[in-house]
Amino acid sequence: MYSLFIDTHDKDINITLFQAGKVLESSIRTSERHHSDFTMPMIDNIIKNNNLTVHDLNEILVVNGPGSFTGVRLGVTIAKTLAYTLNIPIKTITSLESLAISNPSKEEKLAVIHDIKGVYGAIFKKNKLAGEIFYKSNDEFAKMDKDKYLIIEDGNLDMERIYEYMKNIKPTIAHKVNPLYVKVIEALKND
Numbered sequence: 341m342y343s344l345f346i347d348t349h350d351k352d353i354n355i356t357l358f359q360a361g362k363v364l365e366s367s368i369r370t371s372e373r374h375h376s377d378f379t380m381p382m383i384d385n386i387i388k389n390n391n392l393t394v395h396d397l398n399e400i401l402v403v404n405g406p407g408s409f410t411g412v413r414l415g416v417t418i419a420k421t422l423a424y425t426l427n428i429p430i431k432t433i434t435s436l437e438s439l440a441i442s443n444p445s446k447e448e449k450l451a452v453i454h455d456i457k458g459v460y461g462a463i464f465k466k467n468k469l470a471g472e473i474f475y476k477s478n479d480e481f482a483k484m485d486k487d488k489y490l491i492i493e494d495g496n497l498d499m500e501r502i503y504e505y506m507k508n509i510k511p512t513i514a515h516k517v518n519p520l521y522v523k524v525i526e527a528l529k530n531d
Contacts, residue, residue, distance in 0.1 A: 341398045344383065344422070345499065348375050348415030349407025349435040350453065355382045356499050357390060361507070363499050364390050375414050383418070397426060401506055404432040405520035406460040406473060407453060412519045420514040429511030433502065434520060436473060440464040441505045442498040443490070450489035452481075460522055463489065467505070475523035 342364075347354040353375055356366040367382050387394060402419035405412040423430035439451040440462070448470075452461040458477040463470045476484065 342396050343399045343401055344397050345401040346415045346419050347403040348379055348411040349403050349405055353379055355386050357386050358503055361503050366499060375411050379414060379418060397428060399428055400430045402432055403435050403438060405435060406522040407435050416517060416519045420517050424514035430514050430517055431506050431509045431511050432517055433506055436462040438497055438502050439492045441467055441501050443492050445490055447490045449492050450486055451492045473522055
C-alpha cells in the first residue's frame with residue numbers, strides 16, 4: 341500500500357511517500373511564496389524516483405491547516421484532486437496535530453505555529469487535541485500562561501509517528517475535505 345503525504349501549510353513543502361507505513365522517500369523544500377511552482381513537480385519526482393505512477397497510490401494524506409492561507413488551499417486542492425481522480429481515500433491532519441504527534445513526550449503540550457502577526461495554537465493531552473485550535477496575536481500569546489505546557493514549535497516532523505496516528509483516522513471522500521483556516525482573513529473582516 342502506497343500513501344502520499346502532502347503538507348504545504350508553511351514555508352516548508354513536505355511531500356512524503358510511504359509504503360506500508362514506512363517512509364520510502366521524503367522531499368522537503370523551503371519556499372516563501374512559490375509553493376505552486378514546486379509542489380506538483382515534487383510529487384511527480386517522488387513518484388518517479390520510486391518507479392511508480394500515481395495509479396499506484398492507495399491513499400492521500402494531507403495537512404489541512406491552519407497555516408498560510410494560500411499554502412493550505414494549494415495542498416488541500418492538490419490532495420483532493422488526486423484522491424478524486426484516482427478514486428482513493430483521503431485523510432486529513434492539522435498542522436498542529438502533526439507537530440504534537442512528532443514529539444514523543446506524553447506531557448501536556450502546546451503546539452504552536454507562528455506567522456507574522458500571531459500564533460496558531462492548540463493544547464494536546466496524551467497526543468489528543470484538548471479544546472479548540474486558536475489564533476492569538478503576538479501580544480495575546482505573550483500574555484498567555486504557558487508555563488504548564490511543553491511548547492512544541494515549528495519542529496521536525498516524525499513522519500512514521502504521523503503515519504501511525506493517521507492509520508486511526510477515518511478516510512473521507514475528496515469533496516468533504518476543506519482547509520482549516522482558524523483566523524478570519526483581512527478581506528473578510530469588513531463584511
